[in-house]
Amino acid sequence: MPNITYQLPDGSEQTVDVPEGQTVMDGSVRNNLPGIVAECGGSCSCATCHVHVAPEHMALFDEPMDEETELVEFLDGACERSRLSCQLIVSAECDGARVVVPDTN
Numbered sequence: 001m002p003n004i005t006y007q008l009p010d011g012s013e014q015t016v017d018v019p020e021g022q023t024v025m026d027g028s029v030r031n032n033l034p035g036i037v038a039e040c041g042g043s044c045s046c047a048t049c050h051v052h053v054a055p056e057h058m059a060l061f062d063e064p065m066d067e068e069t070e071l072v073e074f075l076d077g078a079c080e081r082s083r084l085s086c087q088l089i090v091s092a093e094c095d096g097a098r099v100v101v102p103d104t105n
């Protein structure tokens with residue numbers, strides 16, 4: 001099962017197993033990690049699941065849809081590595097991926 005490492009808002013790190021087909025958001029919520037609120041439950045409408053993907057791991061995930069891009073544009077602390085973690089579907093290739101959870105969710 002792929003491992004995903006989350007750098008949490010307090011600077012600590014947690015690495016958890018996330019089954020293929022689930023999202024980076026699912027991996028956080030199911031393991032009760034702090035920082036990813038996921039108010040809308042993954043329907044790409046709340047943007048409280050914002051993460052920064054490590055530059056070398058950006059290509060492991062599908063390109064964002066327009067809805068995601070539009071939401072991310074208006075987020076505090078957004079950058080070119082910003083993604084909504086509910087849209088990051090985990091595949092076998094994602095094993096070892098890292099995301100930073102900002103303290104602004």
Ligand code: FES
Nearest residue numbers: 040042045047086
């Ligand atoms: S959980 Fe709401 S946009 Fe990702």
